[in-house]
Amino acid sequence: xxxxxxxxxxxxxxxxxxxxxxxxxxxxxxxxxxxxxxxxxxxxxxxxxxxxxxxxxxxxxxxxxxxxxxxxxxxxxxxxxxxxxx
Amino acid sequence: xxxxxxxxxxxxxxxxxxxxxxxxxxxxxxxxxxxxxxxxxxxxxxxxxxxxxxxxxxxxxxxxxxxxxxxxxxxxxxxxxxxxxxxxxxxxxxxxxxxxxxxxxxxxxxxxxxxxxxxxxxxxxxxxxxxxxxxxxxxxxxxxxxxxxxxxxxxxxxxxxxxxxxxxxxxxxxxxxxxxxxxxxxxxxxxxxxxxxxxxxxxxxxxxxxxxxxxxxxxxxxxxxxxxxxxxxxxxxxxxxxxxxxxxxxxxxxxxxxxxxxxxxxxxxxxxxxxxxxxxxxxxxxxxxxxxxxxxx
Numbered sequence: 001x002x003x004x005x006x007x008x009x010x011x012x013x014x015x016x017x018x019x020x021x022x023x024x025x026x027x028x029x030x031x032x033x034x035x036x037x038x039x040x041x042x043x044x045x046x047x048x049x050x051x052x053x054x055x056x057x058x059x060x061x062x063x064x065x066x067x068x069x070x071x072x073x074x075x076x077x078x079x080x081x082x083x084x085x086x
Numbered sequence: 087x088x089x090x091x092x093x094x095x096x097x098x099x100x101x102x103x104x105x106x107x108x109x110x111x112x113x114x115x116x117x118x119x120x121x122x123x124x125x126x127x128x129x130x131x132x133x134x135x136x137x138x139x140x141x142x143x144x145x146x147x148x149x150x151x152x153x154x155x156x157x158x159x160x161x162x163x164x165x166x167x168x169x170x171x172x173x174x175x176x177x178x179x180x181x182x183x184x185x186x187x188x189x190x191x192x193x194x195x196x197x198x199x200x201x202x203x204x205x206x207x208x209x210x211x212x213x214x215x216x217x218x219x220x221x222x223x224x225x226x227x228x229x230x231x232x233x234x235x236x237x238x239x240x241x242x243x244x245x246x247x248x249x250x251x252x253x254x255x256x257x258x259x260x261x262x263x264x265x266x267x268x269x270x271x272x273x274x275x276x277x278x279x280x281x282x283x284x285x286x287x288x289x290x291x292x293x294x295x296x297x298x299x300x301x302x303x304x305x306x307x308x309x310x311x312x313x314x315x316x317x318x319x320x321x322x323x324x325x326x327x328x329x330x331x332x333x334x335x336x337x338x339x340x341x342x343x344x345x346x347x348x349x350x351x352x353x354x355x356x357x358x359x360x361x362x363x364x365x366x367x368x369x370x371x372x373x374x375x376x377x378x379x380x381x382x383x
Contacts, residue, residue, distance in 0.1 A: 009128055015100035071139035072099040075131040082127065 002058045003084030010068075010076035017068035019080040024060040027051070033065035046070050050077045059084075087111050087369040088232060088272055088301040089317035090310050091148065095120035097129035102136045105145070108307050109314075112146035117161050118153065118176050126157055130164050137168035148172040148208060159190065166194045166205050174234065178209035180219040181226035188227040203229065208274070212236025213243045217258045224269035233266040234303060235259060237276030248279070250286050252293065263298040272300040281306035291316035317366075324367045327360035 003023045010018040031043055043065060051059075059081075063073070092110035094101050096117045105113045115136070121129035137147060149170045151161035162173060175187060184207060191205045207229040211220055217240070224233055237255050238248060246254045259275065266273035275294035278287040287309050291302050295316045302313045319327070329347060334357050337345035344353040367373040 009131075013098075013100065015103065016098075068099060069103060069140075071135040072103075072132065074139070075135035076128070078135075079128045079131045082131075 001054065001085060002056055003081065005084055005086070007080045007083035007086075009079035009083060010072075012064060012066055014066050015068055015072065016066050017073050017076050018064045018066075019073075019076045020062040020064075021077075021080040021084045022060040023084075024058055027056070027058055028060050030062045031065065032063065033067075035065070035067065042070070043073060046073050047077055050074055050081070054078070054081055056081060087366070088146065088274060089370075090304055090313040091146075091234075091274060091301060092304045092307060092310065093120070093150070093277070096133045096149075097121045097125050099132065102132065103140060104307070105136075106140055106142055108310065110145060110304065110307075110310055111301065112148055112172075113142060114148045114150050114174060114303070115165070115170075116150045117157075117165075118150050126152065130161055134164045134168035137165060137170060146171050148174050150174040150176060150210070153177050158187075162187065162190055163194060166191065166200070167198045170205065172206040172208050172231065174208045174210055176210045176236070177212055177216065177239070178223050179211070179213055179215035181222045184209060184223060184226035184230065188229055191229065205229065206231045208232045208234055210234045210236045211262060212239035214240070216240070217261050220262050220265035221268060224265050224271055230269075230271060232272035232274050232300070233262050234274040235262050235276040236303075238279065240276075250280075250283070250290075252290060259294070259297050259299070267298060273298060275299040275302040277303040277305045278309060279305060281308055284308065284312055288312040288316060318370050319363045319367045319372070321372075323363055324372060327363040327367070330356055330360035331364070 003021050006022045008020050010016050012018050029044065029047055031040060033043060043063065047063065088111055090110045091112040091114055092108060093114045093116050094105050096115050115133045117129050117133060133149060147170050149165040151173055152158050153176045178184060187207065195202055195204060207227060208231060209223050211217055211233055220233055224230055235258065240258060241248045241254060263273045278290045280286055291313050294302050301317055304310060304313060330352055333345050333347045333352055344351055364373060
């Protein structure tokens with residue numbers, strides 16, 4: 001389900017990721033990470049999987065990564081998406 | 087084996103992922119006190135994701151859930167489906183809530199295709215009423231594998247201050263141990279709360295061991311070494327336990343129910359104690375070496 005309002009989850013602490021989700025007409029994903037060159041594709045793949053599982057087709061999503069593991073990226077994105085529906 | 091049970095804050099990724107390498111027997115992913123009220127959803131998602139995707143090896147995966155009814159149910163649904171081994175409900179005082187949680191676990195396990203009865207319960211007793219109803223809690227469900235003591239909340243509830251020596255908790259500790267052992271389950275001691283005081287931790291853990299506890303909660307990885315030292319049999323204890331078993335085996339072959347070893351009478355209670363020591367040594371990976379030495383002698 002697509003976001004109905006802006007929502008944020010996560011922090012800027014080490015090993016975490018802050019995710020910001022906004023309603024949008026199209027699906028866009030912006031990633032900021034110190035390891036973008038090495039892990040950008042993996043982060044994008046993880047985000048795409050979560051978005052597909054939740055049926056998100058239109059949203060503006062920003063990920064500010066601080067070296068988060070895959071499971072943390074999943075959790076923070078799921079939390080932000082859930083919060084954007086309230 | 088539950089010698090050390092380490093709390094990990096449920097909404098801090100850096101600390102959760104440390105759980106994959108820390109030498110604790112069990113990890114307690116904390117969704118209650120360690121997670122701010124407006125981050126409960128975030129902690130639930132993070133712990134669930136960690137349970138699904140990180141490899142915690144043989145460590146028991148325990149989740150301390152929230153006490154609030156609405157949060158409690160959401161927590162249990164999420165973490166059981168994600169692979170939690172054991173649920174730790176806080177502030178338990180009697181059987182009613184444990185039975186209710188047990189019925190919810192029945193439903194979740196059935197829906198998720200998890201073996202019936204797989205998910206265990208370790209109620210946290212941290213109120214005066216919790217101590218009074220300890221035995222009832224221990225017998226509430228076959229899922230209850232241990233009673234755990236929460237000393238900080240208990241001290242606040244009964245109106246006393248916590249001390250380094252912990253004499254204010256002596257009655258509660260003994261009461262909990264008796265209730266747990268009478269029900270045939272384990273007793274887990276309260277954490278020692280000064281992360282920097284290793285000698286205080288060791289003394290506290292040795293006291294807990296002497297009272298009959300099988301393990302101890304921990305709020306700092308720094309405490310794991312001292313807890314293991316207190317709850318793991320020493321080489322001398324293992325060697326003595328092996329001697330006891332051998333002496334009794336020889337006695338039984340001669341038709342004796344009690345024998346003498348180093349001038350002391352050895353009978354069934356002593357043998358039972360020796361077998362517990364050897365079981366713990368075996369689980370700690372110490373028994374094979376000790377048996378080799380004994381055989382060589």
